[in-house]
Amino acid sequence: MKQNRNVEFEPAGRKSNVESESTEVSFLYLSEDDMVDAGVQNAARCVDVMEEMIGLLEDGDFLMGGPYNDAHGLMLYFPKKSPIKNFPINNSRDRRFIAMPAYLGGRFHVAGEKWYGSNGNNRELGLPRSILMMMLNDVETGKPLAYMSGNLLSSMRTGAMPGMAAKHLAVNDAKVLSLLGCGVVNKACLMSIMTVRPDIEIIKLKGSSRTSKTALRMKEYIEDHYPGVKQVILCTTMEEAVRDADIVSEAISCMYGQWPEVKKEWMKPGLLYISSSTFNMEYSSIVDLKKVIDNYGMYENYAEEDELGYDENGIRKHSGCMGEDFVYMIEDGLIERDSLIRLGEIIRGKKPGRESDEEIILVSLEGMPIEDVAWAYECYSYALIHDIGTRLKVWDKPRAF
């Protein structure tokens, strides 16, 4: 019988779908409600699982797409215009589809894929901007194990990464947290950061404006859920939000090229600045800060695709992505490649994390499909044990054809 560690999670007395010698193939369907029952919103657990995942990434115990094993995913690009009648065009924020396949090793030992479509206009329909579905597959046979709603899953895993970074890299007595962007992603970041930094007393919010609905909703949420927080400050400018912060969690959604600028002089010694979405800071002022990334190859891919050049004054253009900007800085000789520290190196004890209470640390985080696989597998395992979800058959016996 082949080894498959999925079996660890099989409740006693229940025949494993994976181990079965029969030719039956079935999978577990988990709706959004099922995912909630399966613990998808457990931020503390998600931070732990992301830490496991980043360790396995460092070990090389994973696969992502493409010949270099580092693809974020494969995207359908919508054109800005088309002569073809009814052709879907890129006329809103984030209009795209992406397929994100991966395999994750260790106790996970499972393949999977997230597949989603995004359209900024969804909001008008009362739908989330992205609608995501997640699949898990037996890595040996390819059999589907689960098909699940991916919206909460995706937000939680994205938020858990800054939580993990804050756990390892913030100053010990971090008291002031600043959230740049008040959307779904930063809410998940908040949830994760608060599980690892319960001593936060002041939270600063920077929404699209001081009175933006999402910022006000975030303020209310914080006041309702975190009684230890003494003050929630709605900020008008980026400077106001960044000044005095011990931890900045950035998750701003904006049009290409319109990334709000951040300045080094606003940054307090000891600041941990985590970017999950957009970034725009003068190259020269980045040089001396400690730079931490999740996965170098992914940013190299971005840089290769974008091939950003220089403006008319010979100044390197910005990409809007922190990690990609680091790659350009290496290309331009501003920094050495080994000055970039991987989160996995810190988790595995190969390199130190924070080395003083004074140093400012920048962390660049981009979504990776192995994050989805890790958190999906955890929820799936919980659902299996607790009999959550709907089991659906693909076939009893595959047709001979």
Add this chain to the structure above:
Amino acid sequence: MKQNRNVEFEPAGRKSNVESESTEVSFLYLSEDDMVDAGVQNAARCVDVMEEMIGLLEDGDFLMGGPYNDAHGLMLYFPKKSPIKNFPINNSRDRRFIAMPAYLGGRFHVAGEKWYGSNGNNRELGLPRSILMMMLNDVETGKPLAYMSGNLLSSMRTGAMPGMAAKHLAVNDAKVLSLLGCGVVNKACLMSIMTVRPDIEIIKLKGSSRTSKTALRMKEYIEDHYPGVKQVILCTTMEEAVRDADIVSEAISCMYGQWPEVKKEWMKPGLLYISSSTFNMEYSSIVDLKKVIDNYGMYENYAEEDELGYDENGIRKHSGCMGEDFVYMIEDGLIERDSLIRLGEIIRGKKPGRESDEEIILVSLEGMPIEDVAWAYECYSYALIHDIGTRLKVWDKPRAF
């Protein structure tokens, strides 16, 4: 209300999932049995739908992955070996996972993705080598419309492409069909070709050996299903199988580099030689034959990835793929790029197909995700109208989070 042509397929009196103003999201699950009920094995219809699809490809009314809109898919490559315990390795035929996203326009106007894992060792478990699942999504919102078993779907659409080629490009009185390879794919090719060329009288089979089980099973299948076929000949050599054939359908699965060679001198005037899988023919003997392809960009991608060079005698290596070899021939100046004719050009009447009963035509077909989307949409629409499948809810209202 936004336009969505999916509505055409809504049975009267049933509220459309797509058009609904509610925030409810649900999708249709179709098992393998459901797919059969939904007509997935209807070869004649599938040939017609593939013809529609190839027309839309020619019109540019589609999207495939990547910045150049021509990606076959994104693959997880398994390493040949790994120092990591339990790491899944490439120790069997076709071990891989592939994600294949696409959008198809026209009356389809739908996005979708095929996701599958393959492992040659599956056979020992009584499972197909590949286990495929297919999704369809509303292209406007990203909402899932359907999740379906993809095995029959994938075989049928692959087989329908040679059917379509045979319809348009075989000599009028084609009597002798040769099947190189007797697996699932060539069975689907047979089914499709017989719907468009019912006058075939002799079928030659070339399996791995004269007495291979699959070849004998194919012979039996033909004798049971096609009473008009007067003779089924089991061949020992490629030469025997190719000689005298009016149509060759190649679908051979073999190890890399072990593609059986084909020679021009075996080819009868008027032969239509369709390659769906592997191909190995001396470059110089290809030059004067008519060359038809499905999609040039995809082969260019393959050539770019493989970067095949020359052997020690300065002779260009072979790729095992007909279309990719055509790309190398262009690079080497052996042929002009516009000597390659797209199937879509023929379907749209831009270029002639067969111009004489004497010319030998080579056709290269590789799987494209728009084929899956087309055939999946057709089966899904049929299932909707006939109330086949299981409707599953993702949410009534998305969680505010």
